[in-house]
Amino acid sequence: MQIGYKLAAEAFGPAELVRQSVLAERAGFDFVEISDHYHPWLDNQGHSPFAWTVLGAIAARTERIGLATGVTCPTVRYHPAIIAQAAATLSLLSDGRFTLGLGSGERLNEHVVGKGFPDTVDTRQDMLREAVEIIRLLWQGGYRSYEGKHLRLSDARVFDLPGTPPPIAVAAGGRRAAVLAAELADGLFATEDRPELVRHYRDAGGSGPLYAEVPMAWAPDEETAARAALETSRWALTGWKVMSELPNPVNFEAATTTVRLEDITAKFACGPDPARYEQAVQPYLDAGFDRLVMQNAGPDPDGFIDFYSRELDTRLRGLGPRRQSS
Numbered sequence: 268m269q270i271g272y273k274l275a276a277e278a279f280g281p282a283e284l285v286r287q288s289v290l291a292e293r294a295g296f297d298f299v300e301i302s303d304h305y306h307p308w309l310d311n312q313g314h315s316p317f318a319w320t321v322l323g324a325i326a327a328r329t330e331r332i333g334l335a336t337g338v339t340c341p342t343v344r345y346h347p348a349i350i351a352q353a354a355a356t357l358s359l360l361s362d363g364r365f366t367l368g369l370g371s372g373e374r375l376n377e378h379v380v381g382k383g384f385p386d387t388v389d390t391r392q393d394m395l396r397e398a399v400e401i402i403r404l405l406w407q408g409g410y411r412s413y414e415g416k417h418l419r420l421s422d423a424r425v426f427d428l429p430g431t432p433p434p435i436a437v438a439a440g441g442r443r444a445a446v447l448a449a450e451l452a453d454g455l456f457a458t459e460d461r462p463e464l465v466r467h468y469r470d471a472g473g474s475g476p477l478y479a480e481v482p483m484a485w486a487p488d489e490e491t492a493a494r495a496a497l498e499t500s501r502w503a504l505t506g507w508k509v510m511s512e513l514p515n516p517v518n519f520e521a522a523t524t525t526v527r528l529e530d531i532t533a534k535f536a537c538g539p540d541p542a543r544y545e546q547a548v549q550p551y552l553d554a555g556f557d558r559l560v561m562q563n564a565g566p567d568p569d570g571f572i573d574f575y576s577r578e579l580d581t582r583l584r585g586l587g588p589r590r591q592s593s
Contacts, residue, residue, distance in 0.1 A: 268552070268557050268558070268559065268583075268584060268586075268587075269297035269298065269333075269476075269557065269558050269559075270296055270297055270559050270560075270561065270580070270583060270584070271296060271297060271298040271299060271300050271333070271335070271478075271558065271559065271560040271561065272287070272288075272291040272294075272296045272298075272299050272300070272560070272561055272563075272572070272575075273299075273300050273301075273302075273337065273480060273560050273561060273562040273563065274287060274288065274299050274300065274301040274302070274321075275302070275312075275562075275563075275564070276301050276302045276303075276304060276314065276315060276316060276318060276321070277302065277304055277306075277307035277308055277309075277312040277314055277315055278307070278312045278313070278314060278499060279314055279568075280314050280316060281316040281317075281320065281321045281324070284301065284316070284321050284325075285321060285324045285325050285328055287299075287568050287572070288325040288328065288329060288332065289328055289329060290568075290569065290572045291332060291572060292329045292330070292331060292332040293576075294572045294573070294575055294576040294580070295575075295576060295580050296332060296561075296575070297332065297333060298332055298333030298334065298335055298364075298366070298558075299325065299332055299333070299334060299335070300335040300336070300337035300368070300478075300480075300560050301318050301321060301322060301334075301335070301336060301337060302318065302336075302337055302338075303318040303319075303336050303337075303338065303339040303340070303376075304318075304375070304376050305344065305375075305376040305379050306375050306376060306379070306515065306516055307516055308375070308500075308502040308510075308516060308519050309499060309501075309502060309516050309519055309520055309523075310516045310517070310520065311498065311499060312499050312516075318336060318339070319353050319357070322334055322336070322357055322361075322365070323356075323357060323360060326357060326360045326361035326364070326365075327360070331364075332364070333364045333365070333366065334357070334361055334364050334365045334366070335365070335366040335367075335368050335436070335478075336366075336367060336368040336369075337368045337456065337478070337480070337560065338368035338369055338370035338436075338438045338456055339367065339368060339369055339370070340369070340370055340371060340372025340373070340376065340377055340395075341369055341395070341398040341399075341402065342371070342372060342377075342391070342394040342395060342397075342398050342417075342418065343372060343377035343378075343380065343382055343383075343384060343385075343394075344372075344376060344377050344379065344380050346418070347397075347398035347399075347401040347402050347405075347418065347420075348401060348405060348420055348423050348425075350367070350369075350398075350402060351401065351402040351405040351406060351425055352405075352425050354367045354402070354433050355406065355425050355427060355428050355429060355432070355433070356427060357433070358429040358432070358433040359427060359429050363429060363431060363433070365433045366433060366434050366435075366436055366454070367402075367433050367434070367435045367436070368435075368436045368437075368438065368456050368478070369395065369398070369399065369435060369436070369437050369438065369452070370395070370437065370438030370444075370456070371388070371391035371392055371394070371395045371438070371444070371511075372384070372391065372511070373510060373511045373512075373513075374511065374512055374513065374514050375510075375513060375514060375515065375516075375519075378514050388441075388443075389443075390417070392443050392444060392447065393416065393417060394417045394418060395437070395444075395447065396447055396451065397413075397415035397416070397417055397418040398418060399435065399437070399447070399451045399452065400413065400415070400451065401413050401415075401418060401420050402435070403432075403451070404420070405420075405423060405424070405425045406425065406428060406432040408424075408425075408428060409424060410422050410423065410424045411423055411424065434452075434453035434454060434475070434476075435451075435452040435453050435454070436448070436452060436453065436454035436455060436456045436475070436476070436478055437451070437452040437454075437455065437456060438455075438456040438457065438458075439455055439456065439457055439464050439467075439468070440457070440458075440459070440464075440507050441464075441467075442463075442467045445464050445467035445468040445471065445473070446467060446468075446471040448468055448473055449467075449468050449469075449471035449472050449473030450471060450472070452473075452475070453475045453476075454473075454475035454476040454477065454478060454558075455468045455473060455475070455476075455477050455478065456478040456479075457477070457478065457479045457480075457556070458479065458480050458507070459479075460479065460550040460551045460553075460554045460556070461554060462553070462554040462555060464554075465477055465554055465555035465556065466555075469555075476557055476558045477555055477556040477557050477558060478556065478558040478559075478560060479551045479554075479556040479558070479559060479560065480560040480562045481536070481547055481548055481551060481559055481560065481561060481562060482496075482500075482503060482534055482535045482536070482547070482562050482564065483535055483536040483537070483544060483547060483561060483562060483563055483564070483565075484496040484500070484531075484535045484536070484537045484538075484563060484564040484565040485537075485538070485539070485563055485565040485567070485570060485571035485574050486537075486538065486539070486565045486566055486567060486570070487538075487539055487570075488538060488539065489532070489537045489538030489539075489540075490528075490538075491565075491566065492535075492537040492538050492565045492566075493528050493531045493532050493535070493537045493538075494528065495564060495565050495566040496531045496535050496537065496564040496565070497526065497527075497528055497531045499564060500531075500535075500564035501523040501526040501530075501531065502519045502522075502523055503534065503564075504523070504526055504530055504531075504534055505519070505522055505523060509522060535547075535564060537565075539574070541578045541579055541582055544579055544582075544583070545582055545583065545586060548583055548586060549586060549589065552586055552587060552588045552589075553588050553589050555588070559583070561575065561579075
């Protein structure tokens with residue numbers, strides 16, 4: 268098992284995210300993962316820097332810790348040729364520490380370039396498949412062209428390529444994306460502790476690492492932690508069908524007016540009790556995930572990183588999947 272730290276790019280500016288990454292490396296985290304957004308989920312989060320610039324700075328300021336996007340949509344706001352070039356460059360700058368997390372995206376971020384956002388999940392998945400194929404093609408070297416149903420590539424070449432291409436992890440919320448991850452990528456990325464996602468991936472021949480984000484909020488007391496999560500992270504309770512469709516932070520504000528404090532404590536591990544975090548992590552291990560991302564929505568990132576180093580690192584690494592009863 269590896270344990271990662273989620274860089275909340277919607278909640279902090281670029282220099283602060285780099286600083287947190289340095290602290291995360293010192294605290295013993297195996298990797299940091301950053302969201303790749305144009306907008307935050309809620310206006311009061313207040314930030315959304317360009318993830319690729321932040322990752323380059325992190326690569327320069329750290330030595331050991333892995334880097335990952337969680338996740339990039341390579342179909343609308345970006346063309347996959349740009350992501351192939353960006354990922355190759357970051358892999359070189361980080362000495363091979365980078366993992367490219369890819370997904371089918373959210374309207375929140377993709378509509379901004381004025382091309383629209385596909386209305387159906389099937390179309391988004393078709394576009395993602397073509398994008399991964401284009402990225403893989405460019406990483407083979409030489410001039411390449413591609414003619415797909417949705418995406419095209421015309422006589423393009425990535426000149427600076429690492430000796431070994433960065434691994435790709437594809438985000439999945441259902442069977443189709445899990446199969447795509449198995450067929451074209453090197454790993455699976457998820458935000459829920461659903462064992463069927465792992466099963467679909469393995470049944471389709473996937474054998475790579477399995478990433479999952481675990482929601483939590485640290486503060487010296489449970490109520491302070493929960494209230495901080497309610498203020499900035501209640502969007503996480505809307506579910507992926509809502510999260511992928513709403514176009515702007517104001518829409519997420521309207522969609523989350525009924526979220527209550529008890530809803531947060533039911534979803535997030537809140538407060539200072541290490542046992543609560545163990546309980547939150549366990550279902551993901553039981554489902555088969557082996558790359559767990561600590562997604563802290565609490566008000567004090569330094570306090571959380573210190574808490575992780577003192578109280579959680581050894582405890583969580585000592586956990587494993589529970590044997591399922593027959």
